[in-house]
Amino acid sequence: MHSWKHALAPVLLAVACHGAAAQEAGAPSAKWRLDYEAYIGGFRILSIVSAVRWDADDYDIEVAALTRGVVGWIGDWRGRGVSHGTVDNGLLRPARSRSDTTWRGETRFTDVTYAADGSVVTAAKPSNEEDNRDPVPPQLARNTIDILSALVALVRKVGATGRCDGSFPVYDGRRRYDLSVSDAGEATLEKTSYSLFAGQARKCEAVMRRLAGFWKEKDPRRQAAPDADKPVVVWLAPPKPGAPSLPVRAEAELALGTLVLHLRAAE
DSSP: OOOHHHHTHHHHOOOOOSSSSOBOOOSSOEEEEEEEEEEETTEEEEEEEEEEEEOSSEEEEEEEEEEOHHHHHHOOEEEEEEEEEEEETTEEEEEEEEEEEEETTEEEEEEEEEOTTSOEEEEEESOTTTTTBOOOOHHHHTTOBOHHHHHHHHHHHHHHHSOOOEEEEEEOSSOEEEEEEEEEEEEEEOOOTTOSOOEEEEEEEEEEEEEESOBOTTOHHHHHSOOTTSOEEEEEEOSSTTOOOEEEEEEEEETTEEEEEEEEEEO
C-alpha cells in the first residue's frame, strides 16, 4: 500500500488539453463531495472520499482513503492528497500538491510546488534514493501537472467538449510519467448494489508511460502496481440531475486482480 496513488489511479487519472500544465475550462463553478468504494474480486478493500471545488479564479481538491475489510485487518493504511491551483483565462494551473500516507507506523509524504515558470520544488520522505527509486531529473519535472489537478481538468473538459482524449505529463513528487487518454465512446453501466449510478456514461481509457522515479526493476513493490501496458478505464456521467459529468466507475488491473471503483454517494 505504499504506492497509494497507484491503487487510486482509476479515480485520479484524467484528461489534459494539449498544453503542459494548463488545462481546458469547463463549467464556471462547481462544488462536490464524492464517496467511492474499491473492490477486488468482490471484496471491499478501500473507502475513498473526495471533495472538489472550482470557480472562475481557483480550484481545490482533496482525496482521503483508508483500507477496509481483510486488507484493513492486515494493516491499517490511510492516505490523503490535496491540490490547489489557479484558473487563468479559463485554464487550470496547479500551484501546490501534497500527499501523506501512514501504514504500519510508517509515515510518508510528498510536497510539490509548481512555479509559474514551469519549474517545481519538491520535498519528500523518504527520498527516491532512500526508497529504491530511480531519480527524476529536474528538466523532466518541468511543465508538469499533479494527478489531482488533472482530475479537475477531466470533469471540466468532458463538460465542455463531451470527449476525454489527449495526453499530458504528470509529476507527483516521486514519479514522472506521461498519460495518454483516449475516448471510447458511450457505454451503459448496469444497475448494481455496489454503485449509486446506472445508465449511459462516457468511457475513457488511459495508459501510463513510465519515465522516471519508479521502483527499480527487482523491487517487489513494483509488481503490485497497475500494469502500465493495460489501460485504466474510467466512466464519467452526471450522478444526479443537474450535476456535471463525474467519475462514476473505474477499473484497473493490479497484481491481485481487477480493482473496481464504484461511486457510492455524491452531494
